[in-house]
Amino acid sequence: MTRDEILSAPSMPAFSPSYPHGPYRFIRREYLIITYETDPDALRAALPEPLEPAPGNLAYYEWMKMPDSSGFGDYEESGSAIVATYNGEPCNYSVQMYLDDEPPITAGREIWGFPKKYGVPRLKLTKDTLTGTLHYDDERVAMGTMTYKHRSLEDQLDKVRDGIGQLNVNLKLIPDVDGGVKVAQLVGYRLQDIRVHGAWEGEARLHLIPHVNCRVADLPVRRIVRGRHQIVDFTLPYGHVLHDYLA
Numbered sequence: 001m002t003r004d005e006i007l008s009a010p011s012m013p014a015f016s017p018s019y020p021h022g023p024y025r026f027i028r029r030e031y032l033i034i035t036y037e038t039d040p041d042a043l044r045a046a047l048p049e050p051l052e053p054a055p056g057n058l059a060y061y062e063w064m065k066m067p068d069s070s071g072f073g074d075y076e077e078s079g080s081a082i083v084a085t086y087n088g089e090p091c092n093y094s095v096q097m098y099l100d101d102e103p104p105i106t107a108g109r110e111i112w113g114f115p116k117k118y119g120v121p122r123l124k125l126t127k128d129t130l131t132g133t134l135h136y137d138d139e140r141v142a143m144g145t146m147t148y149k150h151r152s153l154e155d156q157l158d159k160v161r162d163g164i165g166q167l168n169v170n171l172k173l174i175p176d177v178d179g180g181v182k183v184a185q186l187v188g189y190r191l192q193d194i195r196v197h198g199a200w201e202g203e204a205r206l207h208l209i210p211h212v213n214c215r216v217a218d219l220p221v222r223r224i225v226r227g228r229h230q231i232v233d234f235t236l237p238y239g240h241v242l243h244d245y246l247a
């Protein structure tokens, strides 16, 4: 393998890359998002400086089903995020994500610093209930339920699209070969070329079970604010560094 071949490999193993170069297009990505009020101390403990909590101590727990994702295939994902601000700008900070497909776990961690671990999420419609579950090491640690298509947001799709396009932030941590810290950054990205196929709101419930290696319940549910179901296409572009902890 030549130097040029090595430097143009999209990912490891260079001989059989895990994921291709981007950009990455997602078609008909389906979400169940349950926004809730959580404990202010727990929220502060999960949120890295210089991000600040947005008013209301809001977090959300989400399930995502991705049937057609360029480079990554067909997979599902689940995890929690905090509604925050960066220098006064509203953003979503991703706390933890669980999925069962190796390329998006690896690419997500290596490129954007998504906080991804292996877990088994499922999002499905069971009779009249949109139902999300997450299993970690064979134990069910999360269940979310939402009424199905009770309130359409058909007349607000522009607002839904603008919300999806806002700033998202991850904490990227990569160790050096000597075990020290090589990369410690807040990484920002904004989804592009967003098309909303449909969006609905409705009643929702969320049950999170404490587990030491899958800490979804460490942002406890105090009050459910809303359930949102949406189906969208978008492109996930590369990110940019918002804050470098080593600078």
Ligand SMILES: CC(=O)CC(=O)O
Pocket: 072, 077, 103, 104, 105, 107, 108, 109, 114, 236
């Ligand atoms: C590849 C990614 O990190 C995107 C996702 O799985 O949401």
